[in-house]
Amino acid sequence: MARLFITPREIDFISDLNKEIVKDIIGQKIYYYPVRADITSIHDIYEESIEKIFDPPVEIDALVDWSPAEIKTNKFGTDKFHNIEVRVHARDLSDKNFRMKMGDFISYGSIFFELTQVNTVSKIFGQVEHVTGYKLTGKQAREGLIDKKPLGPQALTYDTEPVVQEQFVQQRGAEQNDLGPTNDRRELQADGKLDTPLTGPKKVTNDGVSSSFYGDE
Amino acid sequence: MSTRFNTKRKYGDKSIDLGYSETGERVDVPSCGIEDIDRAFFNLFDKDIPIVYAKKDGEIKKVPIIFSTGERFAINRRKEPVRDKNGALIIPLVTISRTGLDQKADRLVEMGDIGTIDIKRRLSKEDAVYQRLINSQNFKNVDEATSRRENQTSAGRTLGGRLLEPSLGVGIYETITIPTPKFFTLTYEITLWTQYVQHSNDILTLIMSSYHNVKARTCRIETDSGYWFVATFDSDISTDNTFDNMTDDERVIKNSLKATVQGFIINPKLPGIPSGVRKLSSATQISFEIINGVNDQVQRGNVQDMRIDGHILDNIATVDDPVPLQAIGSSPSSQSAMAAGGLQTAGTSKILNPDTSVGDTGTSSTMVNSVTRTLTEDPITGQQVEITLKARRVSNAHGEEVLTNIRKTFKTNNDLKSR
Numbered sequence: 001m002a003r004l005f006i007t008p009r010e011i012d013f014i015s016d017l018n019k020e021i022v023k024d025i026i027g028q029k030i031y032y033y034p035v036r037a038d039i040t041s042i043h044d045i046y047e048e049s050i051e052k053i054f055d056p057p058v059e060i061d062a063l064v065d066w067s068p069a070e071i072k073t074n075k076f077g078t079d080k081f082h083n084i085e086v087r088v089h090a091r092d093l094s095d096k097n098f099r100m101k102m103g104d105f106i107s108y109g110s111i112f113f114e115l116t117q118v119n120t121v122s123k124i125f126g127q128v129e130h131v132t133g134y135k136l137t138g139k140q141a142r143e144g145l146i147d148k149k150p151l152g153p154q155a156l157t158y159d160t161e162p163v164v165q166e167q168f169v170q171q172r173g174a175e176q177n178d179l180g181p182t183n184d185r186r187e188l189q190a191d192g193k194l195d196t197p198l199t200g201p202k203k204v205t206n207d208g209v210s211s212s213f214y215g216d217e
Numbered sequence: 218m219s220t221r222f223n224t225k226r227k228y229g230d231k232s233i234d235l236g237y238s239e240t241g242e243r244v245d246v247p248s249c250g251i252e253d254i255d256r257a258f259f260n261l262f263d264k265d266i267p268i269v270y271a272k273k274d275g276e277i278k279k280v281p282i283i284f285s286t287g288e289r290f291a292i293n294r295r296k297e298p299v300r301d302k303n304g305a306l307i308i309p310l311v312t313i314s315r316t317g318l319d320q321k322a323d324r325l326v327e328m329g330d331i332g333t334i335d336i337k338r339r340l341s342k343e344d345a346v347y348q349r350l351i352n353s354q355n356f357k358n359v360d361e362a363t364s365r366r367e368n369q370t371s372a373g374r375t376l377g378g379r380l381l382e383p384s385l386g387v388g389i390y391e392t393i394t395i396p397t398p399k400f401f402t403l404t405y406e407i408t409l410w411t412q413y414v415q416h417s418n419d420i421l422t423l424i425m426s427s428y429h430n431v432k433a434r435t436c437r438i439e440t441d442s443g444y445w446f447v448a449t450f451d452s453d454i455s456t457d458n459t460f461d462n463m464t465d466d467e468r469v470i471k472n473s474l475k476a477t478v479q480g481f482i483i484n485p486k487l488p489g490i491p492s493g494v495r496k497l498s499s500a501t502q503i504s505f506e507i508i509n510g511v512n513d514q515v516q517r518g519n520v521q522d523m524r525i526d527g528h529i530l531d532n533i534a535t536v537d538d539p540v541p542l543q544a545i546g547s548s549p550s551s552q553s554a555m556a557a558g559g560l561q562t563a564g565t566s567k568i569l570n571p572d573t574s575v576g577d578t579g580t581s582s583t584m585v586n587s588v589t590r591t592l593t594e595d596p597i598t599g600q601q602v603e604i605t606l607k608a609r610r611v612s613n614a615h616g617e618e619v620l621t622n623i624r625k626t627f628k629t630n631n632d633l634k635s636r
Contacts, residue, residue, distance in 0.1 A: 035290040037291060045255055045256050045259050045286075046255075046286045047284065047292055048291060049291065052290075102290075102293050103289030104290060115289075116289065
């Protein structure tokens, strides 16, 4: 599409629409664990580290393409292995001055994944400087590769109770919501092209009846 | 059920000590294992062989060397990146991967499992006290001496109270032993990635020219702790390029060569493995004997003496001293003394068998044909004579020596003065 018709305002509009879908409607999150290679003791020949040092985890809104575990059964028993594909919003990452790298780790639920690929999804209308987002491909990280306590909601497992998300709160470009600072930025609001939403971020709680969406507040 | 590490062995047990029993004092020597050889082999390419290439602007740049084992995060965030900002590998590049480990080595290299091996023998710190007690240097005024001066053996050369040459006699020695090393063979594959045939030629020429032995294609690799091994390169260098299929593939030239290294494990320092290095001190020898005479000059040989007794005084030898040499009829300790600065070994007349001791119920050793020259007085005429004796038999167990008189020479007073 010609640059004559896809102006920076259109790019901002597309970006804000996607943020709204990901952050204010879907509400899936991953937790990103960056490895601090500069302070981790890395073996000088084998280039590996048994004890990695991580930065504090970062909560990132994402679209998670969940696939069931691959179960291999052989004479040693079963081996259950998960793969994951996650899409994250490119502008959201650049707003937070955050960059994802292969070899870092993410968690979704109680499972940790090592990022094996970080790939650009597509360009916005062929404009090379604008990308829609990144596709992260992860392979399950076995115990020992990363030993962290998982964050966020978790499914029921054999030995743990499910961890249920208590509430979901929209961001809608507000600096703060009920959960704290959002670090969310909507370009059209920031540029004064759109007004701030009058009703603010809505929320859903886990009592089964209270939902801003149904006008229960 | 047991392993080498926890085999029980009590005092007096006649079975072979596998090196991890409770006897002896534990000491430390640097460990050596698979990782050390990997590192030494990596350093051969990373530090020893100057693998460089010239860029377009004439800048000489070192080719990155990668050991192909790294974790993703570590490879992607190297201080010297091997990928450009778009994530593509920057070549030329040399990758090394270990392709195999064989639990045996060449039979010419691998030694049999004899339990423990002695790697070092030296004078114990307690030996000085012991030498003072036995007054080995025949000092006149030693209060603590247990023997009278006239009963002592002839001392070494002294001048002004200083010993001019080392004299190794009866003493307290400490021996350091280690379990028999485990030998193995590692195989490596080295791949050279280049974009240009010229770069490929340069790197291959460099590697082929750097062999210590050109015909055998070997290089000496050395670990940080000083152990060294020989890396032997296969003659064949395989080439894998994309010239035939450049429609679909990029133009990349890959050359691969294989190498083998015969290594060993010494004193592995891993959780759960006790140290196998021991220091054993020899028992003090008490000998009741009358010694009168001087040995013949020790034979010097042409072959370096590899027996550990020949290296007891290595720590006081200088770089200019000769190395201990092995010869038929010479003792290693005498060679050690000569190598450490001795002009001539002036030992005792005891024939080449240092094991004569009280209470020794070990195997009886016999040594024949050693010649001893003794200066004495004829008991009948009272005249000074030089009698050359030949030892026919020496028995430790019975403490007896059988000597045969083979020559008697009368000496004048002038002869005696000249000696």
